[in-house]
Amino acid sequence: MSYTVLGDAVNLASRLEGAAKQYGVEIVISEYTRELVPEYACRELDRVRVKGRTQPVVMFEPLGLASDLDAEQNAELIEYEEALRAYRRQDWNPAEAGFQRLRERQPDHRLYALYLERLATLRAEPPPVDWDGVFNLETK
Structure with missing residues (x-):
């Protein structure tokens, strides 16, 4: 006998897990999981539309217990x-x-470079007036 899991939550988790490398983080959680762990400090990574969904979802990187973050991390x-x-x-x-200052302090953090790259693209090709700031994730 073989077991598997199906459903929207599983598909979303798979898409978010695939995005972790793109953002330079180890763990990605959705806004739905974020609501369940208020004691954790989380960095909002992005608002994305994943393949197979029309509604955007907010992605977060859990950083640890909020009470454990030091002044520099905060x-x-x-x-x-x-x-x-x-x-x-x-x-x-x-x-x-802001992203440049962050990148100067943490040059290896992919997230800051990613936003600087996006900014360069958005300056060269400005978004439409009704731009919602949501990024479309194309990969699984």
Whole structure:
């Protein structure tokens, strides 16, 4: 006998797991899982549409228990959230400056480079007026 799991949650988990490498993180959780673990500090990675779904989902990277984060980690998280908000407002200069500062402190963190690459693309090819800041994940 062989067992398997099926359903929307399983498909979503598979898509998010496949995105982890693209964002340079080990673990990705959805907004639904995030709601179930309020004691954990999580970095919002992106709002994405995954293959097979029309509604966007918010992806997070769990960072550990919120009570275990030190002052430097909390400061980095706050700075990242500010840069991400600027990015979503299409306020490219503060977004770029924020991601650049983060990347200078952590040059190996793929997430910061990813957003800097996106910003360069968005500057070259501005999004439509009704842009929702959602990225379409094309790969599994």
